[in-house]
Amino acid sequence: MIALDHVTKRYGNTAALDDVSLTLGDVGVTALLGPNGAGKSTLFSVVGRLVQADAGTVTIDGRDVAETPSSDLARTLAVLRQDNHIAARLTVHDLVEFGRFPHSKGRLTVEDRDHIERALDYLDLEPLRDRFLDELSGGQRQRAFVAMILAQDTRYVLLDEPLNNLDLRHMTEIMRLIRQLADEWGKTVIVVLHDINFAARYADRIVALRDGRVVADADVSGFMRPDVLADIYDSPVEVHQIDGKPVALYYE
Amino acid sequence: MTDTALTRTDAPTRTRPRRAWVGALIGVALVVLAVASLFIGVSDVTPASLIAGDADAAFLLVASRVPRTVAVILAGASLAIAGLIMQMMVRNKFVEPSTTGVTEFATLGMLVTIVLWPGMAVVGKMGVATAFGLVGTWVFLRVIRAVPVRQLVLVPLVGVMLGGIVGAVTTFFAYRLDLLQSLGQWSQGSFATVMQGRYEFVWFAAAMVVVAWIAADRFSVIGLGEEFATNLGLNYRRVMAIGTCVIAVITASVLVTAGMIPFLGLVVPNIVSLMVGDNVRRSIPWVAGLGAVFVLACDIIARTVRFPYEIPLSVIVGVIGAGLFLWLLLRKGSRAH
Numbered sequence: 050m051i052a053l054d055h056v057t058k059r060y061g062n063t064a065a066l067d068d069v070s071l072t073l074g075d076v077g078v079t080a081l082l083g084p085n086g087a088g089k090s091t092l093f094s095v096v097g098r099l100v101q102a103d104a105g106t107v108t109i110d111g112r113d114v115a116e117t118p119s120s121d122l123a124r125t126l127a128v129l130r131q132d133n134h135i136a137a138r139l140t141v142h143d144l145v146e147f148g149r150f151p152h153s154k155g156r157l158t159v160e161d162r163d164h165i166e167r168a169l170d171y172l173d174l175e176p177l178r179d180r181f182l183d184e185l186s187g188g189q190r191q192r193a194f195v196a197m198i199l200a201q202d203t204r205y206v207l208l209d210e211p212l213n214n215l216d217l218r219h220m221t222e223i224m225r226l227i228r229q230l231a232d233e234w235g236k237t238v239i240v241v242l243h244d245i246n247f248a249a250r251y252a253d254r255i256v257a258l259r260d261g262r263v264v265a266d267a268d269v270s271g272f273m274r275p276d277v278l279a280d281i282y283d284s285p286v287e288v289h290q291i292d293g294k295p296v297a298l299y300y301e
Numbered sequence: 302m303t304d305t306a307l308t309r310t311d312a313p314t315r316t317r318p319r320r321a322w323v324g325a326l327i328g329v330a331l332v333v334l335a336v337a338s339l340f341i342g343v344s345d346v347t348p349a350s351l352i353a354g355d356a357d358a359a360f361l362l363v364a365s366r367v368p369r370t371v372a373v374i375l376a377g378a379s380l381a382i383a384g385l386i387m388q389m390m391v392r393n394k395f396v397e398p399s400t401t402g403v404t405e406f407a408t409l410g411m412l413v414t415i416v417l418w419p420g421m422a423v424v425g426k427m428g429v430a431t432a433f434g435l436v437g438t439w440v441f442l443r444v445i446r447a448v449p450v451r452q453l454v455l456v457p458l459v460g461v462m463l464g465g466i467v468g469a470v471t472t473f474f475a476y477r478l479d480l481l482q483s484l485g486q487w488s489q490g491s492f493a494t495v496m497q498g499r500y501e502f503v504w505f506a507a508a509m510v511v512v513a514w515i516a517a518d519r520f521s522v523i524g525l526g527e528e529f530a531t532n533l534g535l536n537y538r539r540v541m542a543i544g545t546c547v548i549a550v551i552t553a554s555v556l557v558t559a560g561m562i563p564f565l566g567l568v569v570p571n572i573v574s575l576m577v578g579d580n581v582r583r584s585i586p587w588v589a590g591l592g593a594v595f596v597l598a599c600d601i602i603a604r605t606v607r608f609p610y611e612i613p614l615s616v617i618v619g620v621i622g623a624g625l626f627l628w629l630l631l632r633k634g635s636r637a638h
Binding site for chain 2: 097098099118119120121122123124127128129130133134135136137138139140143147148150151154155181201
């Protein structure tokens with residue numbers, strides 16, 4: 050379980066996280082939603098020990114993030130940020146290999162290699178393994194990052210807007226993959242999304258943030274209601290049932 | 302199963318033979334140039350004279366030619382490594398100690414020792430220069446935190462400006478104190494004065510290459526950025542601190558031995574990056590080897606072009622290095638566009 054206990058993080062006068070208490074990781078896929086500046090990325094930064102909370106504690110499986118050695122956490126929790134800009138010329142295989150760093154510290158064992166091969170294989174990256182990342186398309190590169198996270202072999206996987214800059218086909222591909230991570234690999238995935246409908250289709254639980262506070266936290270049917278959505282986004286959202294699944298219409 | 306096994310071995314063979322050839326070529330060039338470097342000079346030292354038991358030739362070889370060749374190889378290899386490490390730390394391909402103010406800071410350190418402690422032993426001078434180099438690296442890293450990583454060209458520009466400011470301060474005081482000539486000794490790199498007992502400080506630089514080699518994977522991970530490094534459980538600040546020390550010690554020890562050698566740390570890692578990529582564990586032997594070959598070749602040119610006189614090595618390195626750098630910038634697919 051990832052537990053936030055009265056966590057506050059301020060940037061200047063604005064609170065990016067305002068006294069948030071939240072438990073994540075009880076179900077396979079949790080989607081984190083909310084308008085821009087709601088505090089989603091800050092929440093990831095605090096959980097992923099990139100920034101220190103001003104108040105409150107974050108624990109992962111009962112261990113305080115601020116006090117647990119970073120290298121230990123790296124074997125429990127993997128965080129993939131948005132807009133991964135990698136200036137270094139690395140091959141797909143190099144990148145996936147670095148996913149094993151928390152376990153291997155650079156000296157790969159047979160088990161490490163096994164994890165790398167499985168991750169490459171699972172994401173169909175075998176033919177691309179010796180290609181440099183800057184030679185890949187956006188979708189391929191995102192798959193390579195997911196393979197790296199997979200090789201890291203952690204119980205918790207945090208993905209910050211993994212659909213950014215992807216076309217429709219690759220968005221669906223990544224979302225299906227996230228579902229599989231939970232169902233087939235037994236991982237607990239927490240993913241920041243912008244598209245309500247992707248969240249409704251693929252997540253088990255949806256948490257919405259706004260102005261640094263949790264404003265909604267429910268399963269899909271409890272979340273996909275016009276009154277809930279309108280409150281979060283400050284604009285009217287219709288919800289229709291299409292083929293028995295709720296779909297939000299916010300294009301008006 | 303056989304299918305995947307096949308593709309696994311097939312894919313690398315596409316590029317590996319060529320890399321192996323280039324690698325072998327670098328190795329052969331290193332040996333040939335090193336041997337040539339031993340036998341080029343005003344006095345006659347030839348393999349024949351050595352076999353004949355010429356005592357003068359043997360003395361010259363041990364006292365001058367071998368130290369010079371070793372110094373050139375170590376300086377070339379380590380400066381190229383310093384460039385590589387700095388590029389990983391800054392996540393920018395266009396930085397190296399001499400374009401980021403580090404060398405200028407170290408030179409300022411040298412000036413300070415000349416003014417305050419003129420009789421100081423060389424090891425003390427190197428220590429002060431290293432300390433100034435550390436400050437210089439730290440200042441640069443602090444300043445560029447304000448520059449977005451994606452501003453590829455702005456980062457080295459800031460470095461060059463920083464170097465310009467520090468260099469101007471150094472020149473001002475050197476001019477006022479009538480020390481410009483002593484300073485010129487270091488601002489123009491040359492191995493002409495290298496002799497037994499006067500070059501051993503490059504071994505400090507060589508030690509830093511070993512440190513870089515051991516920590517190679519950590520520098521690769523650092524090159525992915527602070528967020529990636531933290532996610533992978535790496536102590537980001539500690540690795541940055543190790544990298545800062547590596548850069549400062551290499552810069553200072555080469556500076557006290559030979560002086561400033563520009564462009565090397567810029568050009569060599571970039572060429573290697575094109576060939577084998579930026580996984581530091583893979584690229585470090587290439588960078589070290591090519592760095593050594595490059596400076597050896599330039600040193601031999603500097604010694605022969607106006608034989609029996611020498612021209613400063615930094616002139617040759619500057620001309621060839623600047624040319625290569627321009628090519629790197631203007632070639633198709635360069636990221637500077």
